[in-house]
Amino acid sequence: MSDTVIRIDNLSKKYIIGHQKQERYTALRDVITNQIKSLGSFINPNAKTENPAFEEFWALKDISFEIKQGDRVGIIGRNGAGKSTLLKILSRITEPTKGRINIKGRVASLLEVGTGFHGELTGRENIFLNGAILGMSKSEIKRKFDEIVDFSEVEKFLDTPVKRYSSGMYVRLAFAVAAHLEPEILIVDEVLAVGDSAFQQKCLGKMEEVGQEGRTVLFVSHNMATVKQLCNRGFLLYEGNLIFQGDPYETIFQYMQKITQKISYSQKIYSHIKGNGKAEIEKITINNFKNSDIVLSIFEKLKISIEYKINQSVDELNFFVLIYNLEDGEVYTSLFQRDSLSNIKPSSNQGKISVEFINPLMPGKYTISAGIFDKNKNFVDWVEFAESFYVESAFINGNKYDQRLGKISIQGTWYAE
Secondary structure, X not given: OOOEEEEEEEEEEEEXXXXXXXXXXXXXXXXXXXXXXXXXXXXXXXXXXXXXXXXXXXXXXXXXXXXXXXXXXXXXXXXXXXXXXXXHHHXXXXXXXXXXXXXXXXXXXXXXXXXXXXXXXXXXXXXXXXXXXXXXOHHHHHHHHHHHHHHHOOHHHOOOEHHHOOHHHHHHHHHHHHHHOOOOEEEEOHHHHHOOHHHHHHHHHHHHHHHHXXXXXXXXXXXXXXXXXXXXXXXXXXXXXEEEEEOHHHHHHHHHHHHXXXXXXXXXXXXEEEOOOOEEEEEEEEXXXXXXXXXXXXXXXXXXXXEEEXXXXXXXXXXXXXXXXXXXOOEEXXXXXXXHXXXXXXXXXXXXXXXXXXXXXXXXXXXXXXXXXXXXXXXXXXXXXXXXXXXXXXXXXXXXXXXXXXXXXXXXXXXXX
């Protein structure tokens, strides 16, 4: 008997995207024109008609793979790569456009806050509702009930309608239900980022336990360290295509290489994740370098400059920078403007902010992401993997420092007492 629990053959998903017109209203002539166009296409199906108001978007393109029982699969890729779409199809939330899906076993999903919960029902009632949806009997749910409540840490609010729960409480209960009601397949999106760090670690431990019990876990995350900790297989999605599958370490390496391949230094195009759009990062430079070969030494002074523009009136801006290692995809260090206790109060439509520090990074290749929050901690803009640079070994007193260990390099002051 085959131990394959998920088999996907040539899976594709198409969405029709509507583009909002600039006009504030639709005139009668527009309605008549559209009706005539529709009639013309009906009379002559081969006639080419353009409809700029709609566009086809293929979120997934001819994806095929197999997942074995007990696999813990980490699915990674940039925003818009198709990760969440794939999980929604596997969870039967949305239908594929074409392709075949074979799933063997009960599936429990946690894709976003509140998935599968009824807001008017209490936490207690939602536990029994979710169990029933999974096909469990009332006695089976009762057997797991105390364990679910204990794990979720919401016993005090168990008889409160979940619509009054905070996002953290919602996630704790939803994950506890999904993980404990004995599904053969557990599907989790990065919704766990809502919880606190202690609860996240508890969830990761539970997912690891689920895998060791022979059940299957599919996990989407941007946290590469988590993928390495939890998963024994990795899938890399890129622009709707499954471009790599294999060992999670190799998958992460391929991902980090892929995201830096598209950097064009003659005409750089940043990958933005938009927030409220009040401001936008336009350019990031390292030590004022203007070419692609940015090479620094350990202990060298490093300056990161962010140029930005203001799109809407905003009182204050707070900037931050994350530095990733391109070998393993992990964040090695981060810098936050708030540490200096000063906020930027824009006085014009353009601005520039810089941060300087002694480079603590060990030799290797790195990439930078940067973001902005406003004074109310609302997300404004985020530029992902904008600039890359190398760190090489330093020469100090004529000797090359090539025997250092660890992920960061600290130069202390030594003296005898």
